[in-house]
Structure formats: C-alpha cells, structure tokens
Amino acid sequence: DTVLTQSPALAVSLGQRVTISCRASKSVSTYMHWYQQKSGQQPKLLIYSASNLESGVPSRFSGSGSGTDFTLTIDPVEADDIANYYCQQSNELPLTFGSGTKLEIK
C-alpha cells in the first residue's frame, strides 16, 4: 500500500502563507488530491491531480508536486481556513489518505 505522511499540525498567522506537505512512500505521479475538513463537517475537495483547483475553491489555495513530494499552499491564510487537511492518492489501489494536518492560528 502507498503510505502518505503528513505533519500532524501547523500554526500560522492570519494573512501569512502556509505550505502543507504530503510525502508518498512510492511515486504516485500526479495522482494526488487534497481535501479540507472543518470540525463536524464532511471533507471538501480542494485540489485534484496535484495542481488543479476544484470549481468554487478560492484561488488562495494551490497545489504542486509530482512523484513522492506534494504541497498544498494557502496564501493568504484566512480565519475560515482553520481545518484539517488531508492528501489522498489514486495512483493505485487501495486508495489511501494521509493522516491529516491540523491548521491552527498563532
């Protein structure tokens, strides 16, 4: 199985830029996707195929990477961005998710 590793938490100041990383245990090409999950809500797709912004998602969000190293960038961070962020690979079955990164405000 492809294991996805994320940092557990990040603290950032409002208005600043933050990058959330996801490392895959083997190459997933660009078959990496990012989700945001706010407390008590279902996940929401932000970025698909590494760098494509899902319709309706603010342009403050962007994604990059290929192979094993991927990043989700939020610039600038707003208070509404406080959430857990998950990466997910679809290069091979089983589909796997990272353990999530909790974004906190300093």
Place this chain on the structure above:
Amino acid sequence: EVQLVETGGGLVQPGRSLKLSCVASGFTFNNYWMSWTRQAPGKGLEWVASITNSGGSTYYPDSVKGRFTISRDNAQNTLYLQMNSLRSEDTATYYCTRGSYVFAYWGQGTLVTVSS
C-alpha cells in the same frame, strides 16, 4: 445541486450486520462510479469500497474485503453498503462519495457504532 443522503447507521453488536443506504440526487446517477469512505471518531479518512457506474465491478481494501459488499440500484438512484461480521474497529462515520478515485461530492455521513 448534487445531494447524497446516507441512512442506516446505528449501534450494532460485534459480529452482527448492518446495511447503509445513500440516496443520490442532482445528477445522472448511472453515469458515475460511487464509493464509501469512513472516518473513525477523531481519526483520519479510510476508503472502504467503490463500484462502477453499471455495478459490474467492485473494489475494496483488504480491511473490509469479504465482509463488506457495495451495490447500487440505478433505477432508485441508491447506493448501498452491506456490512457483515462487524468489528469494533469498524466504528466510524460512513460517507457516501461520488467518484471513482477522487471524491468531489460527499454526503453528511452516518455513524456506525459497533459495541456490545
């Protein structure tokens, strides 16, 4: 507007069965693969099952293979998850999701608690 509404969750004893349903609306159901994804309390996300748009093929991770069965009724716009031989580690919120390998739409989830 795409809507996915899950029902069928609840408290069930270990070893017993439960069947979840998801009614879809706002899109042409039989054009899309559908999937189930779950989230244990306070934990991350885990893919559980996927089914092709015709229902002809299904896919599972090893953690549920042989115990869970995904199916669909395209005439009723409904997705199902039959869960047998339930274990405590199956306790989670189960989400119905539209898509095969990336999930653009999610239901609100239904909580399954496996406990004696």
